[in-house]
Amino acid sequence: MDATGDCDLTYLLGRDYVQGRMQDGKTQPLTMNFKICNVNLEKVKEYIRANPEQFPCLKGDAGVIEKAPRLSMGGYIDLLKRAIAEKRVSFLREDVLFFETNTKGELIVNTTRVLDVDPTDPVDLTRAEILGRRQAMELFQLLKKEVGGFEDAILEYTGPFIGVRSSRQIVGKHTFSAQDVLNGTEFPDTVAYGGYPIDIHCPDGLAKEEEREARFTSGKVYRIPLSCMYGEVRNLITVGRCISATFEAQAAIRVSPIAGAIGHAGGVAASVCASSGTDIQDVDIQVVKDILREQDAYMESSF
Ligand SMILES: Cc1cc2nc3c(=O)[nH]c(=O)nc-3n(C[C@H](O)[C@H](O)[C@H](O)COP(=O)(O)OP(=O)(O)OC[C@H]3O[C@@H](n4cnc5c(N)ncnc54)[C@H](O)[C@@H]3O)c2cc1C
Structure with a gap:
């Protein structure tokens, strides 16, 4: 087996x-997930309720976040678009995606993207891990500086390995x-x-x-x-x-x-x-x- x-x-x-x-043998991008704690999720939810258009997965109904036992969300699309245009983050992605864990105020952020990697080549994989950790730091700083609820967030760790899809x-x-x-x-x-x-x-x-x-x-x-x-x-x-x-x-x-x-x-x-x-x-x-x-x-x- x-x-x-x-x-x-x-x-x-x-x-x-x-x-x-x-057409070209390219695989899906690799992602370095990271975990953060000390996020004020009430404040995050307030922003989502006030700006549902920034979260296309809600399809206009922000009420679903009240029903979910934990918050899994993709959005902040304009923020990310601006940060990409201003080169404050060095990767391309449509939205910031995160998942609340079972620990209060803790999130796993699944957003970074490393392109054009052969995941079976150790040298390429090492390059991707370095880039993935750099991207994680860029995004963490962006969230902390610009997103309500993330001001006091603490970066717990980046993944032990970069994720291959x-x-x-x-x-x-x-x-x-x-x-x-x-x-x-x-x-x-x-x-x-x-x-x-x-x-x-x-x-x-x-x-x-x-x-x-x-x-x-x-x-x-x-x-x-x-x-x-x-x-x-x-x-x-x-x-x-x-x-x-x-x-x-x-x-x-x-x-x-x-x-x-x-x-x-x-x-x-x-x-x-x-x-x-x-x-x-x-x-x-x-x-x-x-x-x-x-x-x-x-x-x-x-x-
Ligand atoms: C960034 C990212 C986010 C994801 N998010 C989600 C999500 O939210 N929900 C979800 O359901 N799925 C998610 N996935 C997908 C999912 O995690 C993987 O696709 C799934 O784990 C694949 O399972 P697998 O058993 O095929 O491979 P793996 O989970 O990769 O397991 C393969 C195992 O084999 C071991 N191995 C490899 N080579 C050898 C060898 N030669 N000898 C012995 N052992 C070896 C590896 O160490 C590894 O433990 C995500 C994937 C990525 C990359």
Whole structure:
């Protein structure tokens, strides 16, 4: 089993893999997350209520922030636009995105963007980590100086590693596609499900308007088949964000809960192969599904 995120085993075996978007091989930008504390979230919410147009994800309804147990928000679009134009931040991004943690006044900021990186090249990755930490400091200073509620914020830490959204992926028996996401294609060997939309952080920095809209058109359940998890290498099962998928479809299945569901399914399939002495392409898919259901994996009742 290969759960390396980069399908290292396929690469080391010298077998075919793909990386990045089709036209130029560019992957999604890398992001250095950082954690801050001592944020006055009441003040942050006051600003959001007064300026909902700065937070497009609210779609004009700032009332949703009262219902959410924790504040997850993307916005401050004019502030960021101005800071980019004045070169006070050195990266391109549409909005400042942060997530409140379980600790009062603490946020994880997921906003920096390092472009044009090959995440499988250690030298490039090191360069990206240096740039990512620099960008994090720029943004932290901007928030502290210009955003209500962040005046007394303290930078706790930047991530131990820069975050990679996409890198190498296997070429599987089936390549999961944007159509499979949007149409919820049914497969006889569906073993995992997802509900996260196609969320492409644009490899060019700023997404075009139509691309931004496109990534929010999904929202339904889609079905992920086992045949995306293996290709020509006998009994090599690959799970997580590096399964066989187009650039667009990978941008949906890459998130933690879905990567976890894929890992669960791949692991169960591997155990059934091992105990029954079958190769992965011949595994009894009903047995795999039954075990997944027994282990409380989400499975549609008709499967
Ligand atoms: C900045 C950023 C923000 C994100 N935000 C969210 C979010 O808010 N919600 C969400 O659900 N998802 C989010 N994601 C996506 C999600 O975190 C990842 O896509 C997901 O963790 C991928 O899971 P994975 O198991 O495929 O790979 P990983 O989580 O990368 O796990 C791969 C593991 O394999 C290990 N490994 C690699 N090579 C080897 C080797 N040769 N030998 C042994 N071990 C090895 C690695 O150390 C790592 O622990 C975010 C991603 C990024 C980059």
